[in-house]
Amino acid sequence: MLTIYSDSHRLQHGRSELIDGTLKPCFETPSRADMVLAAVRQRDLGDVVHPRRHGLEPILRVHDEGYVRFLETAWQRWSEMGRDYDALPKMWQIRRLREAVPEHVEGQLCYYSMDCGTPITAGTWQAATASVDVALTGADRLIGGERAAFALTRPPGHHAARDYCGGYCFFNNAAIAAQALRDHGMHRVAVLDVDYHHGNGTQDIFYHRSDVLFLSIHGDPRTEYPFFLGFADEKGDGEGLGYNFNFPLAAGSCVSTWFFALDCALEQIARFGAEALVVSLGVDTFEGDPISRFQLGTPDFVTLGARLAALKLPTLFCLEGGYAVGPIGDNVVNVLAGFEARS
């Protein structure tokens, strides 16, 4: 399987995130991508290519222009205030506060952020746009007739909504790739999010649409991040009613429960008649993940890949989460190798 990778990911290296009441070193580190790339090479998964530049147009097909312009200028405006530390919000535009977009960068940082774990740094814009190019280059391959591709995307994307960043995500790589597949003639595209955390951003982007089916298997938002989206009764709205499926599972759920939810999701994808599949591939479902609470073992990721291959769809994998850095390479490549073995 082809891997698309850009060294520009290294430019996103936040120093701290506020988590569980204290500032900790960021979990979303460059070493994650390094370990995945090393495993891709070591396991001889296939060629590794650099992305083609696609510019801002595909990003603006999915994200709000004001948000994009904010991300493009945030660091420069933040550092002009004499600040050289990561840009993080200090409050949120919460219920009954004015919803107008603030003028000042400090206010915009609060307006366009979902949490305080997604630091904007000097290299964020370059890293996030390169990550989109990685995903789009993978989509290009599917459009060109290839069966599958792995977009080694970092920073990840599935928590980024139309107009806000969060969960270590700035641009929604998987959603932008799905939109590109739609724009290049694929009439029905499914996005399946297997990350431990609900893909709130991807759901937000496609919630009112019936041409992109969104499905997510994740830790129950009653106790798990992102808390405020990802419930089973969120089924889409308007045109999109019936084209959104959430499978929240209790923290600590066993592997067979997880695979049962996967089989239910795969059935919906087949019923939808998808012409292509985008997988938001987070491996923080791993039993040893430091911030998540499912039980998948490294061998289970082979089974995941094999189940996905059974759909016999052109498939683009976009890397999302996975914070147990040592095993991340084998966990990710096991999915891809499992897929290949059944293709």
Ligand SMILES: NCCCNCCCCCS
């Ligand atoms: N106590 C857990 C806090 C989680 N904070 C953000 C998690 C983002 C996951 C991205 S896949």
Ligand SMILES: [Zn+2]
């Ligand atoms: Zn996650």
